[in-house]
Amino acid sequence: MEEWGGKSYFKLEFVSNPKTLVKNWKEKGGKVVHLTMYGLNLTEKVSELAQINVPLLVIVGSEKVEGWYYYNADYNIAVSNQPHSEVSALAIFLDRIYKGEELNISFSDARLLIIPKERGKEVVRRE
């Protein structure tokens, strides 16, 4: 983020108790989406999800995901019912929710700026 920007969009935090995070999120009125290949297909639910106008917490697993998350999430959503990587599940989910608009975001706090080119590389450094 120091070089490529996005500090107003992203915040990284380690939490020791993710269940408390989920409970607090819901208590404050937010909604929780759990991405899982066992859920309802994103294509069926994307219109409903895109209309949610409260903060959305998206849960993506790594190794074993406890059943608790399946029962406490407001939505269990599958990016197809095939297993794939957590990164691709999250990326496809966000792309559908944002209707592709995230591809047009540029971060005003970026120090490095890429000048798009058909061939080659051009990067400008701003101080």
Ligand SMILES: C[S@@+](CC[C@H](N)C(=O)[O-])C[C@H]1O[C@@H](n2cnc3c(N)ncnc32)[C@H](O)[C@@H]1O
């Ligand atoms: C590689 S999977 C591992 C799942 C884990 N081994 C388990 O027992 O639940 C990692 C994460 O990617 C996400 N994921 C994988 N395939 C998915 C799919 N088809 N739809 C939505 N999310 C998916 C889920 O969040 C899952 O927890």
